[in-house]
Amino acid sequence: MQKRILTGDRPTGPLHLGHYVGSLANRVRLQHEYDSYVLIADVQALTDNFEHPEMLEANVFEVALDYLAVGLDPEKVRIVVQSMVPELAELTIYFMNLVTVATLERNPTVKEEIKQRNFAKGVPVGFWSYPISQAADITIFKADLVPVGEDQLPMIEQAREIVRRFNRLYRKVLIEPKALVGAMARLPGTDGGAKMSKSLGNCIYLGDSTETVRKRVMSMYTDPTRIHPTDPGHVEGNPVFTYHDVFNPNKAEVEELKERYRKGTVGDVEVKQRLFDALEKFLAPIRERRAEYGKNRARVREIIMEGTKKGRAVAQATMEEVRDAMKLSYKFA
Numbered sequence: 001m002q003k004r005i006l007t008g009d010r011p012t013g014p015l016h017l018g019h020y021v022g023s024l025a026n027r028v029r030l031q032h033e034y035d036s037y038v039l040i041a042d043v044q045a046l047t048d049n050f051e052h053p054e055m056l057e058a059n060v061f062e063v064a065l066d067y068l069a070v071g072l073d074p075e076k077v078r079i080v081v082q083s084m085v086p087e088l089a090e091l092t093i094y095f096m097n098l099v100t101v102a103t104l105e106r107n108p109t110v111k112e113e114i115k116q117r118n119f120a121k122g123v124p125v126g127f128w129s130y131p132i133s134q135a136a137d138i139t140i141f142k143a144d145l146v147p148v149g150e151d152q153l154p155m156i157e158q159a160r161e162i163v164r165r166f167n168r169l170y171r172k173v174l175i176e177p178k179a180l181v182g183a184m185a186r187l188p189g190t191d192g193g194a195k196m197s198k199s200l201g202n203c204i205y206l207g208d209s210t211e212t213v214r215k216r217v218m219s220m221y222t223d224p225t226r227i228h229p230t231d232p233g234h235v236e237g238n239p240v241f242t243y244h245d246v247f248n249p250n251k252a253e254v255e256e257l258k259e260r261y262r263k264g265t266v267g268d269v270e271v272k273q274r275l276f277d278a279l280e281k282f283l284a285p286i287r288e289r290r291a292e293y294g295k296n297r298a299r300v301r302e303i304i305m306e307g308t309k310k311g312r313a314v315a316q317a318t319m320e321e322v323r324d325a326m327k328l329s330y331k332f333a
Ligand code: ATP
Pocket: 008, 009, 010, 011, 012, 018, 019, 021, 022, 023, 147, 148, 149, 150, 151, 152, 184, 185, 186, 187, 188, 195, 196, 197, 198, 199, 200
């Protein structure tokens, strides 16, 4: 049997360069070898956006467009909408018994995200416990491999622990998933922050126009210690060079720029201009495909509905086994 991939994204906005290098690139690369499912995690998006459910529908569509734009082939990859697979909620409830409060409280990614979000009325239980529902997402599809960014590693570890407990306690039904981190485990933001993230407003989106990309690149954070173009600059930890390393295929040009930057013989403007050129080359075909699909909403809708139907069938089959293993398929005979 073909091995399976499951990954997902929260429809809190369109996808950006960080998603691409952290996870999407691996999904595109592996779609021919693996039976692949991508989950648009709208239920998870609600955990910190429950006051604005009206934004979900449009964002689910945008994320689907991004998938198609980067080259996920709808014949190979099933696009699944989380809220349309209610079996996920059921599995989440069963998993809740297998995780302690202390374990949830130790999750470093959730801790960090809670700090960032600064929940005014306290941390919602749904947000705090989302690693459990994410474990249900992964395991209901019996995924072997999960291509993710580095911030998701504690979630995969949590899923593995739950699987081990479940299989030991009830019966070996579930598969222990492995994480696959992308070429860039954590792409920094254009503001120099540790992570490009929709919620932080430091992104270059895959669908951004040429003009927007130019503006965002030209206003990027660089080396704060450098005041004049003739000052020797720092390349390490400078997000402009991090992006060059990832998105500029002309390695000789990148090396030359780095050398000149260190010596103080190149200005920020030129380094950014060349980055913009490289990014444009990378983004133009994605933008074109996005526009093509954008014109054909009926087709995108069909891809989403069809993918969700196939995904739900897999989820239902797993749940039959889960209930059976948990002695919940009562016969009362
Ligand atoms: P939000 O701020 O709403 O949480 P996000 O930008 O963090 O949005 P997610 O939908 O939470 O995006 O993440 C989807 C996937 O993309 C995850 O596998 C995550 O690890 C990966 N990812 C997100 N941002 C980055 C980044 N800057 N670098 C590498 N991978 C990333």
